[in-house]
Amino acid sequence: MNETVGNVLEVNNVEVIYDHVILVLKGVSLHVPKGGIVTLLGANGAGKTTTLKAVSNLLRAERGEVTKGSILYQGEQIDALTPTDLVRKGVIQVMEGRHCFEHLTVEENLLTGAYTRHARRSELNDDLDAVYGYFPALKSRRKSLAGYISGGEQQMCAIGRALMSRPQMILLDEPSMGLAPQLVEQIFEIVKRINEEENCSILLAEQNTNMALKYAHYGYILENGRIVMDGEAADLRENEDVKEFYLGISSTGRRSYRDIKFYRRRKRWV
Amino acid sequence: METLYLIFIDPFVQMVVEPAFLVEVLIGGLTSGVMYSLVALGFVLIFKASGIFNFAQGIFVLFAALNFVGLMDLGVHPILAFVITIGIMTALAFVVDRLVLRPLVNQDPIILFMATIGIAFFLEGFGETLWGGDVRPVRVGIPDEALFWEAGFGEILVQSADLFAGVIAAFLVTTLALFFHFTPVGRALRAVADDHQAALSVGIPLNNIWVIVWAVAGFVALAAGIMWGAKLGVQFALSTIALKALPVLILGGFTSIPGAIIGGLIVGAGEKVFENYWGVPLLEGATEDWFAYIVAMIFLFFRPQGLFGEKIIERV
Numbered sequence: 356m357n358e359t360v361g362n363v364l365e366v367n368n369v370e371v372i373y374d375h376v377i378l379v380l381k382g383v384s385l386h387v388p389k390g391g392i393v394t395l396l397g398a399n400g401a402g403k404t405t406t407l408k409a410v411s412n413l414l415r416a417e418r419g420e421v422t423k424g425s426i427l428y429q430g431e432q433i434d435a436l437t438p439t440d441l442v443r444k445g446v447i448q449v450m451e452g453r454h455c456f457e458h459l460t461v462e463e464n465l466l467t468g469a470y471t472r473h474a475r476r477s478e479l480n481d482d483l484d485a486v487y488g489y490f491p492a493l494k495s496r497r498k499s500l501a502g503y504i505s506g507g508e509q510q511m512c513a514i515g516r517a518l519m520s521r522p523q524m525i526l527l528d529e530p531s532m533g534l535a536p537q538l539v540e541q542i543f544e545i546v547k548r549i550n551e552e553e554n555c556s557i558l559l560a561e562q563n564t565n566m567a568l569k570y571a572h573y574g575y576i577l578e579n580g581r582i583v584m585d586g587e588a589a590d591l592r593e594n595e596d597v598k599e600f601y602l603g604i605s606s607t608g609r610r611s612y613r614d615i616k617f618y619r620r621r622k623r624w625v
Numbered sequence: 626m627e628t629l630y631l632i633f634i635d636p637f638v639q640m641v642v643e644p645a646f647l648v649e650v651l652i653g654g655l656t657s658g659v660m661y662s663l664v665a666l667g668f669v670l671i672f673k674a675s676g677i678f679n680f681a682q683g684i685f686v687l688f689a690a691l692n693f694v695g696l697m698d699l700g701v702h703p704i705l706a707f708v709i710t711i712g713i714m715t716a717l718a719f720v721v722d723r724l725v726l727r728p729l730v731n732q733d734p735i736i737l738f739m740a741t742i743g744i745a746f747f748l749e750g751f752g753e754t755l756w757g758g759d760v761r762p763v764r765v766g767i768p769d770e771a772l773f774w775e776a777g778f779g780e781i782l783v784q785s786a787d788l789f790a791g792v793i794a795a796f797l798v799t800t801l802a803l804f805f806h807f808t809p810v811g812r813a814l815r816a817v818a819d820d821h822q823a824a825l826s827v828g829i830p831l832n833n834i835w836v837i838v839w840a841v842a843g844f845v846a847l848a849a850g851i852m853w854g855a856k857l858g859v860q861f862a863l864s865t866i867a868l869k870a871l872p873v874l875i876l877g878g879f880t881s882i883p884g885a886i887i888g889g890l891i892v893g894a895g896e897k898v899f900e901n902y903w904g905v906p907l908l909e910g911a912t913e914d915w916f917a918y919i920v921a922m923i924f925l926f927f928r929p930q931g932l933f934g935e936k937i938i939e940r941v
Contacts (some may be wrong), residue, residue: 393730413822413825413826413828416821416822416825437830438825438826438828439828439830440829441828442827445825445830446824447827447828449826450822450823450826452757454820454822454826456815456816456819456820456823456825457819457820458815458818458819459812459815459816459819463812463816464816464817466809466812467812467816467824467827467829468827469809470809470813470827470829471813471827471828471829472830473809496716509840516827517827520827520828587925
C-alpha cells in the first residue's frame with residue numbers, strides 16, 4: 356500500500372486538534388486509489404467525520420486544525436487550501452445530516468453546487484438533467500422547498516448538489532443516517548453508479564458496516580482517532596473481529612458475555 | 626364617556642365622513658413607511674447572510690447621504706456622485722470585512738454586534754470630519770410640488786416627492802428580489818443565510834459573500850439616505866430616525882425581506898393614522914415618536930418572530 360502512483364488521495368499520519376486542546380485524530384493514514392470506493396468505518400466519535408473534514412478543510416470553520424501529517428490530492432499538498440479551492444479542484448464533501456438549504460427549492464439547491472464553476476446556463480441544464488438521471492425522485496420535486504422533502508430525497512439532493520460541481524473525489528459522510536434500509540441500499544447503488552460512470556473516487560464514512568463493505572473496494576476501521584485495521588472490503592467482511600464487533604455476526608452462535616473477547620489490536624506506526 | 630367616545634367612535638366617524646383626508650394621511654404614512662422599509666432592508670440583508678445585527682446601518686444611511694451630498698456640493702453631477710458613493714460604500718464593505726469581520730470570525734454574535742457599534746461611532750465621526758456637521762439640503766432634481774388628485778369622494782393632496790420616493794423604493798425592492806432569486810450570487814446569498822456550513826462545503830466563499838452583502842446594504846443605505854435627505858436635509862439626526870427601523874424589524878421579522886417592506890409600511894401608515902385620529906384629539910399629539918415602539922413591544926409579547934420571520938420548517 357505504499358505506491359504513490361494511482362492514489363488520488365493520500366492522508367499521511369494526520370493529527371487533528373480542536374480548540375487547541377482536544378486531540379481527535381492521532382495519526383491517521385489512508386489512501387484512496389483513483390476510481391475507487393474506500394470506506395471509513397467506526398463507531399460514533401471515532402473520528403470519521405473529522406478525517407473527512409480534514410481533507411475538505413471544513414475543519415477550520417469549527418476551530419479544528421491539522422497539526423501533524425500531510426494530505427495529498429493528486430500528489431499535491433492541499434492542507435492550506437480553502438474549501439472553495441478544493442471544490443474547484445474537484446474535491447467536495449457531502450456532509451453528514453444532509454444539510455440541504457431548506458428555504459431553497461431542490462433545483463436551486465442543485466444549482467448552488469455549481470457556484471464555483473461559473474458555467475453557462477445550457478451547460479448547467481445538461482448537468483441538472485444528469486443529476487435527475489441518477490435521482491429521478493428529485494425531478495418531480497424540483498420546485499419544492501428542500502426543507503419539505505423526505506429525508507431520503509434530502510440525501511439525494513445533497514449528493515446531487517455535490518455532483519453539480521463535477522467532482523473527481525466525493526467525501527461522503529454517512530449517507531445512510533436516519534434512512535430506511537431499503538432506501539439506504541438504493542442510495543448506495545446510485546453512489547456506485549456515480550463512481551463507475553463519472554469515474555469519481557469516493558471516500559465514504561459509514562456506521563452501516565454491512566452496507567459499506569458491500570459497495571466499497573477497500574476499508575479502514577477507525578477507533579478513537581486511530582486506524583486499527585484495514586483491508587480489501589471482501590477480506591474485512593470475512594474477518595472474525597469485524598464480523599463480531601461491527602457486523603453482529605459471530606462464528607460460534609450465541610455466546611455468553613462471560614467469555615467475551617477483546618480483539619487483537621494491531622499496533623500501527625504508519 | 627367623553628373619552629370613550631373619542632377613542633371608539635369619533636375617529637371612525639371622521640374617517641367615513643372625510644375619506645379624502647384619510648387617504649391623504651395613509652399616503653403620507655405609507656411614503657414615510659417606505660423609507661423605514663429601506664433602512665430596515667439593510668439590517669435584514671446583513672442579518673440574514675451573516676447573522677450579525679449591524680448597529681451601524683443607520684449610520685450607513687447618513688454616511689452614504691453625506692458623501693453623496695458632499696460630492697454634489699463640490700460640483701459633481703448627481704449621477705456621477707451616485708456612482709462614486711456606491712464605490713465608497715463598496716470599499717467600506719471591503720474594509721469592514723477585512724478589519725472587523727475576518728479577525729472576529731467564529732466569535733459570539735454579541736461580540737460582532739459590539740464591533741458594529743464601534744463602526745457606527747467611527748463612521749459618524751469620520752463623516753463629520755470629512756464633510757462637516759451642517760445640515761445639507763439634497764437637490765437631485767426630485768420635483769417637490771403639491772399634486773391635487775380628484776377622487777370620487779373629494780380632492781386629495783399628494784407631494785410629488787413622496788410619490789417619487791415610493792416609486793424608487795418599489796423599484797429597488799423588486800430589483801433586490803429579482804437579484805436574490807434569479808442570479809447565482811443571489812442564490813448563494815440565500816444559501817449562506819440558510820446554512821453556513823453547507824454553503825462552505827459546496828465551495829461558496831463566505832468572505833466574498835459577506836463583502837457583497839455589506840456592499841448591497843450600503844447601496845440600500847444610499848438610496849434611503851438620498852430620500853430621507855431630500856425630505857429633511859442631510860443631517861446627523863438621520864441616524865436616529867434610522868433607529869425607527871428597529872420596531873419595523875420586530876414587526877416584520879429580522880430575517881424576511883418582504884417583512885421589512887411590509888413592516889415599514891404598517892409602521893409608517895399606523896403612526897400617521899394614530900397620530901391624526903387618536904393622538905391629536907386625545908394626547909395632544911407627538912405620538913409618532915413612540916407609537917412604533919409600543920407596537921413593537923406588543924409584538925414581542927405575542928409574536929416574537931415577527932409577522933414574516935423565518936418560516937420554521939417542520940417536516941411531518
